[in-house]
Amino acid sequence: MFSVSAVIMIAGARGSYALAGAVTATGLAATAVVAPWTARLVDRHGQARIAVPATAVAALGSLALVLCVRYGAPDWTLFAAYAATATTPNTGGMSRARWAHLLKGDAVRLHTANSFEQAADELCFMLGPVLAAFLCGALFPEAGTLAGVVLLLTGVLTFTAQRSTEPPARGRTATTTRSPVRAPGMPPLLVGFLATGAVFGSMEVVTIAFADAQGHRAAAGMVLGLQAAGSCAAGLLYGALKPAGPAGRRHPWSLAAMALLMWLPLLAASFTGSLVVLAGALLVAGMATAPAMVTGMTLVQHRTPEGRLNEGMTLAVTGLLGGIACGAAAGGWVVEHVSATAGYGVPVAAAATALLISVTSTAGRPAPDRDRAGPKPKPGPGPGPDAEDTLPPSDPSNTHPNSRAPH
Numbered sequence: 001m002f003s004v005s006a007v008i009m010i011a012g013a014r015g016s017y018a019l020a021g022a023v024t025a026t027g028l029a030a031t032a033v034v035a036p037w038t039a040r041l042v043d044r045h046g047q048a049r050i051a052v053p054a055t056a057v058a059a060l061g062s063l064a065l066v067l068c069v070r071y072g073a074p075d076w077t078l079f080a081a082y083a084a085t086a087t088t089p090n091t092g093g094m095s096r097a098r099w100a101h102l103l104k105g106d107a108v109r110l111h112t113a114n115s116f117e118q119a120a121d122e123l124c125f126m127l128g129p130v131l132a133a134f135l136c137g138a139l140f141p142e143a144g145t146l147a148g149v150v151l152l153l154t155g156v157l158t159f160t161a162q163r164s165t166e167p168p169a170r171g172r173t174a175t176t177t178r179s180p181v182r183a184p185g186m187p188p189l190l191v192g193f194l195a196t197g198a199v200f201g202s203m204e205v206v207t208i209a210f211a212d213a214q215g216h217r218a219a220a221g222m223v224l225g226l227q228a229a230g231s232c233a234a235g236l237l238y239g240a241l242k243p244a245g246p247a248g249r250r251h252p253w254s255l256a257a258m259a260l261l262m263w264l265p266l267l268a269a270s271f272t273g274s275l276v277v278l279a280g281a282l283l284v285a286g287m288a289t290a291p292a293m294v295t296g297m298t299l300v301q302h303r304t305p306e307g308r309l310n311e312g313m314t315l316a317v318t319g320l321l322g323g324i325a326c327g328a329a330a331g332g333w334v335v336e337h338v339s340a341t342a343g344y345g346v347p348v349a350a351a352a353t354a355l356l357i358s359v360t361s362t363a364g365r366p367a368p369d370r371d372r373a374g375p376k377p378k379p380g381p382g383p384g385p386d387a388e389d390t391l392p393p394s395d396p397s398n399t400h401p402n403s404r405a406p407h
Helices: 002-014 017-045 047-070 075-087 091-102 107-138 143-161 171-175 186-213 217-241 247-261 263-271 275-303 309-337 345-363
Strands: none
Touching: 002 017, 002 047, 002 075, 002 107, 002 143, 002 186, 002 217, 017 047, 017 075, 017 186, 017 309, 047 075, 047 091, 047 143, 091 107, 091 143, 091 309, 107 143, 107 217, 107 275, 186 217, 186 247, 186 263, 186 275, 186 309, 186 345, 217 275, 247 263, 247 275, 247 345, 263 275, 263 345, 275 309, 309 345
16 A cells, blocks of 8 residues: 555645655665565564564654644655665565464465465455555545555554464574575576566556556556555465475576567557556456465575575565566656656566576576475475475474565
């Protein structure tokens, strides 16, 4: 909700999608810097002790943005206020940490849980833009951000109040092992998340601009929601099918599907100019998102050193957020200087880049993908989704995986 609300609010008040895209990009870039430090604190002190105060700071940043837009503050204040939201905790990742704590050593059930979490994420991304666009259009431009603040505070407080499933804190010993950034196979994977994030960020800004050009700005959230709906459905199906084979081999194929389907919105906008046709294209294109994200996050879990899983997962989200920031800025620039239709070329290029990175890095790695030494977990009945390469930390109860956010 926050990024969609910010784009609508700023573009409506200042008349510039380039400014709106740059502001949201700055906030996401700040989050990319701050998030790993927040994750490290979660590793040391636990989820509840860190997430609650971090959420309070982020909420104050969102309220400051509303006041700056409302009262015509200088443009630089918008950047500063939105950057203050960088402390927003990654609740999706903390939830995945709890699954890893509860299902340690069970690769099949953990795959299903990760797929469910991705579907839940997409459900939020489906409903969030719809609600944000509706509130900003039906009530007042700041309504979406204010509602987002209430939901964020309520959700984090409710989540952290459930202490029975929270993995134990590791204290300072969580930082004694090698940084996840230096782990074998992690650098290209994180760069791939950067390119994938650019798909999400550019698609969001360009779709809002396209709907506005058609005279239906309030419908932008509904159209973006259809993309998330396709991903949500694909995530549930992907979790139920439990595909065989190592994640390292499945990752390039999932990105290839995303790169191919990202052409659909560009073709729909170019040849029809219809918002209805575009919505259908986004619904189909979104179906490739969840498998790519689930497989990528599985690889992050495999390649992150013991005791740093929360930080490793957060670095993946950092890559996504950095990509979303770059994609939002690039999409806003193309919309401003070329056209909204041409803007759909940005997610196509970003998806192709993610595929190229994955193919290049996979070609240089042995198969199956074995990123951490240790005994194989016992798979459930039948072949597991990653029976060949799923090697969780030796003590998953003391780790904290993290993941996307909103993309």
